Amino acid sequence: MHELSVAAALLEWAEEQSRIHAPRVLRSIELELDPMSCLNPEALRFGFTALTAETPLAGVALDLVSIPPTWECRLCGTRLAVPDSPSSCSGCGAPLPRLARESSLKIRSIEVDGP
Amino acid sequence: MKVPYENKVLSKNDRIASDVRRHLMARGIVALNLIGSPGSGKTSLVERTAAWCHGRVAAAALTGDQATCHDADRIERAGIPAIQITTGSECHLNAQRILDCVGRDELWDIELLLIENVGNLICPAAYDLGEAAKVAILSVPEGDDKPLKYPGLFKRADLMVISKIDLLGSNDFDAGRAEANAREVAPHIEVVRLSCRTGEGLEGWTRWLAGQLAQTAPLTARQA
Numbered sequence: 532m533h534e535l536s537v538a539a540a541l542l543e544w545a546e547e548q549s550r551i552h553a554p555r556v557l558r559s560i561e562l563e564l565d566p567m568s569c570l571n572p573e574a575l576r577f578g579f580t581a582l583t584a585e586t587p588l589a590g591v592a593l594d595l596v597s598i599p600p601t602w603e604c605r606l607c608g609t610r611l612a613v614p615d616s617p618s619s620c621s622g623c624g625a626p627l628p629r630l631a632r633e634s635s636l637k638i639r640s641i642e643v644d645g646p
Numbered sequence: 647m648k649v650p651y652e653n654k655v656l657s658k659n660d661r662i663a664s665d666v667r668r669h670l671m672a673r674g675i676v677a678l679n680l681i682g683s684p685g686s687g688k689t690s691l692v693e694r695t696a697a698w699c700h701g702r703v704a705a706a707a708l709t710g711d712q713a714t715c716h717d718a719d720r721i722e723r724a725g726i727p728a729i730q731i732t733t734g735s736e737c738h739l740n741a742q743r744i745l746d747c748v749g750r751d752e753l754w755d756i757e758l759l760l761i762e763n764v765g766n767l768i769c770p771a772a773y774d775l776g777e778a779a780k781v782a783i784l785s786v787p788e789g790d791d792k793p794l795k796y797p798g799l800f801k802r803a804d805l806m807v808i809s810k811i812d813l814l815g816s817n818d819f820d821a822g823r824a825e826a827n828a829r830e831v832a833p834h835i836e837v838v839r840l841s842c843r844t845g846e847g848l849e850g851w852t853r854w855l856a857g858q859l860a861q862t863a864p865l866t867a868r869q870a
Binding site: 533537540552555567568569605616618626627628629630632636638639640641642643644645 | 649658663774
C-alpha cells in the first residue's frame with residue numbers, strides 16, 4: 532500500500548548515491564525484503580520505474596532479495612532471522628520473541644559502472 | 647563494481663521512531679500504540695483508561711483520524727488531555743507525527759501516552775511510532791478469523807484486546823477461537839477480553855497496563 536512512498540525514499544537515496552559515486556554510473560540496487568514488510572515487490576518495482584522514467588536514474592535495476600523476518604527478544608533484545616516465530620530466544624532462553632519493530636526493507640549493496 | 651551497504655535501513659520512519667523512543671524513555675513515558683479497525687472500540691478503551699488513570703497515573707492521548715476532532719473531544723471529556731492528529735489522506739500515523747507532538751505542554755510530566763492510531767488493520771502495523779508496545783484491538787462484530795487474515799498486525803502486537811464482549815452470542819464469534827487464531831500467528835501474544843460498555847474484563851486490561859508502567863519505572867530510575 533505504501534510502495535510509492537517507499538519508492539520515493541529509495542529514489543532520493545539513489546540520487547544521493549549517484550552524486551557520491553560520480554562519474555561512475557549507478558546500475559542497480561540490491562534490496563532485502565522480508566515477507567512481513569507489508570510491501571509488494573512488484574508494486575515497489577513499478578513505483579520506482581515510474582518515478583525514475585525520463586530521469587538520469589532511468590534504467591537503474593532493483594534487485595529484490597527475499598529474506599526471513601527478524602524476531603526480537605522482548606527481554607534481552609537478541610535478534611534472530613528465521614521464517615517462523617521462534618519458540619524461545621537464542622540469547623537468554625526467554626519464551627516467544629516478537630517480530631522486530633522496524634520495517635524490513637534494507638539496502639544490501641549497489642552496483643556502479645567502472646573500476 | 648559492487649558497493650556493499652551492510653543492511654542499511656532505508657526507512658526514515660525507523661530513524662525518527664528511534665529518536666521518539668529514546669526521548670520517551672528518558673522522560674519515563676510509556677507509549678502504547680493502539681491499532682484496530684474503525685469502530686473496534688479504540689476510543690472507548692482510551693476513555694475507560696482515562697477514567698482509571700484519574701488519581702493514579704498522569705496520562706495523555708494522541709488520536710489519529712483522517713478528519714474531525716471528535717475523538718480528542720471525547721477523550722478530553724473522559725478526563726485526560728488529548729491531541730487530535732488529522733492525517734488527511736494518510737491511512738496511518740507515522741513517527742514524525744508523534745515527534746511533532748512530544749514537546750507539547752499536554753505531554754509534559756506524563757507517565758502514560760495512549761496513541762490511538764487511524765482505524766485500519768494493515769498499514770499502521772508497518773509503522774513504528776517509537777512506542778513501548780503495540781496493542782491490537784479486535785471487536786466481536788469483526789469475526790474471530792481476523793488474526794489469520796491480518797497477521798502483520800498480530801505478529802507485531804504485544805497484546806490483543808478482544809473488545810465488545812457484551813455482544814458475544816450475537817454472532818458466531820468464538821473468543822477461544824480468536825485467541826487460538828492469534829496464537830497461531832503470534833505465539834507470544836497476550837490476550838484480554840473486555841467490554842467498555844459494561845466494564846466487564848477491564849481489570850485484565852488495567853493489570854496489563856500497570857505491568858507496562860512498572861517495567862518502565864525501574865528503567866527510568868536506573869537512568870536518573
